[in-house]
Amino acid sequence: MKKTNDGKSEKAGAETGLNIIHAQDIYKQFGDEAVLRGIDLNVSSGEIVGILGPSGAGKTTLIKCLIGTLGLNRGSVFIHGVAMPSLCMMDRIGYMAQQDALYDDLTGFQNLVFYGRLKGMRKRAAKDQSHELMALVELSGDESKKVAHYSGGMKRRLSLAAALIGDPDVIVLDEPTVGIDPVLRELFWQEFGRLKAKGRAIMITTHVMDEAEKCDRLILLRDGTILENGSPERLKQKTPKGTLEAVFLESAKRQITEGRTV
Ligand SMILES: Nc1ncnc2c1ncn2[C@@H]1O[C@H](COP(=O)(O)OP(=O)(O)OP(=O)(O)O)[C@@H](O)[C@H]1O
Numbered sequence: 127m128k129k130t131n132d133g134k135s136e137k138a139g140a141e142t143g144l145n146i147i148h149a150q151d152i153y154k155q156f157g158d159e160a161v162l163r164g165i166d167l168n169v170s171s172g173e174i175v176g177i178l179g180p181s182g183a184g185k186t187t188l189i190k191c192l193i194g195t196l197g198l199n200r201g202s203v204f205i206h207g208v209a210m211p212s213l214c215m216m217d218r219i220g221y222m223a224q225q226d227a228l229y230d231d232l233t234g235f236q237n238l239v240f241y242g243r244l245k246g247m248r249k250r251a252a253k254d255q256s257h258e259l260m261a262l263v264e265l266s267g268d269e270s271k272k273v274a275h276y277s278g279g280m281k282r283r284l285s286l287a288a289a290l291i292g293d294p295d296v297i298v299l300d301e302p303t304v305g306i307d308p309v310l311r312e313l314f315w316q317e318f319g320r321l322k323a324k325g326r327a328i329m330i331t332t333h334v335m336d337e338a339e340k341c342d343r344l345i346l347l348r349d350g351t352i353l354e355n356g357s358p359e360r361l362k363q364k365t366p367k368g369t370l371e372a373v374f375l376e377s378a379k380r381q382i383t384e385g386r387t388v
């Protein structure tokens with residue numbers, strides 16, 4: 127995916143270091159359960175931010191709050207300075223949900239064109255970029271197969287392509303590499319690196335430590351609060367063991383003993 131056909135890549139430029147996502151004091155509750163408890167967060171252009179944390183920590187909820195698909199109980203989110211939720215921001219955000227949101231009765235290619243059209247692309251441009259993205263995720267040979275007949279990993283790959291169509295400048299990926307083999311995973315990360323170099327602001331949730339190492343900054347979430355926020359190198363210096371696992375285990379222990387979330 128070296129170029130796009132709709133001119134949007136030029137629009138966003140390769141400026142880096144501009145604050146793109148700005149969230150303040152996000153609080154989210156489901157019924158009586160407080161899932162996010164006062165999250166402050168910034169993501170800049172040209173930055174890959176990894177969100178880590180145990181299952182149920184609130185990663186998916188945080189992402190949905192940031193892109194405006196979930197309402198907040200308290201706090202605010204701005205993307206490009208625009209208060210979220212905002213319909214006009216939606217075609218600038220590429221979102222890959224943890225659960226694939228694809229149309230089973232459409233072919234893989236038709237799904238991509240559909241998402242491109244939703245983002246306001248012209249038909250020709252949407253088709254051209256769909257072919258490019260199908261090639262990127264190694265699905266060119268399966269373009270005309272219905273998604274109902276795709277394997278789990280093929281659906282993940284198609285979901286990534288759907289998130290990238292329209293060349294959004296904010297890219298939010300919820301566990302994008304689950305079910306993806308190591309070779310393709312490497313290829314995905316090369317693509318994330320290219321998108322970063324183009325100045326995109328990228329957020330990725332993952333449970334995989336070697337992926338976490340590739341992020342510019344890591345946010346460790348647990349019980350709806352941020353325990354750590356820093357570059358992998360800086361975080362690793364916090365413990366004599368020098369590994370991210372050790373940092374996260376020690377932070378979690380500290381949170382429990384200090385009763386920070388109770
Ligand atoms: N729509 C919802 N209604 C009620 N509770 C919800 C809803 N969505 C999430 N939760 C609860 O919020 C908490 C955080 O869920 P979330 O999906 O954000 O976790 P996660 O960190 O993404 O976990 P995982 O790593 O398993 O994907 C969980 O206790 C979950 O049950």
Ligand SMILES: [Mg+2]
Pocket residue numbers: 185186187224300
């Ligand atoms: Mg999740």
